[in-house]
Amino acid sequence: MADTLSNMMPLGTQAPDFTLIDTVSNKTLSLNELKGDQATVIFFICNHCPFVIHVNKQLVTLASDYKAKGVNCIAISSNDVENYPQDAPDKMKITAKKEGYIFPYLYDETQAVAHAYNAACTPDFYVFDANHSLKYRGQLDDSRPGNAIPVTGQDIRHALDCIISKTDNLKPQKPSIGCGIKWIKA
Structure with missing residues (x-):
């Protein structure tokens, strides 16, 4: 299985709207219903990808750490x-x-949302501010399965801290890497 890099959507892009089924609650939910007051983190993940399995605990910790700060996280599988x-x-x-x-944990059955976000891999991360403007896209951190670097979420945490403190994120944004999204063959 070849490693796939994220496509790095241009900063400032407006978050493409969506309405998808949440697989846990079985409710249809929209971006507007789920967005955070300060920021929204959208990540494309799946169940079987070793890169996602590697970061799962940090995704929960990140969401928990930032919830009270007005940040909502949304997971999508396409x-x-x-x-x-x-x-x-x-x-x-x-x-x-x-x-x-x-x-x-939303299901993108038609893959329209993944296409709208130009998502390429799992995990693939997007951080939007309160106005739905893209402020960060790329990796969670430098950790990968097998490289012995701890999973900290530092890149996304830094991006969120910049949004919350209303400061510019001057750190380089590196693409995420993971399993390629499994596209439906026509």
């Missing part, structure tokens, strides 16, 4: 479930409960 049944909505619900996700 994988082709016909060819990758381990990523089907019923399995997403099991994963969300097992991992203790405190954020919605």
Whole structure:
């Protein structure tokens, strides 16, 4: 399986709107319902990717640490479930409960949302400010499966701290790396 880099959507891009099914609550939820008062972190993940499995605990910790600061996190899976049944909505619900996700885990059945965000890999991260303007995209941190670097979420944490403190994020933004999204073949 080849490692895939994120596409790095241009900073300042407005968050593409969406309405998707939350696999845990079975409710249809929109970006406007889920956005944070200060910032919104959207991450494209899936159940089986070793890169996602590697960061799952940090995703929950990050969401928990920033919830009270007005930051909401949203997870989306866009994988082709016909060819990758381990990523089907019923399995997403099991994963969300097992991992203790405190954020919605949405299913992008048509892959339209992944295309709108130009998502390429799992995990792929996007941080938007209160006005839905993209302020960060790329990696969670430098940790990867097998590289012995601790998973801290430092890149996204720094981006969120900059948004909250209304300061510019001057650090270089590195692409995320992971498994390529499993696209539906036409």
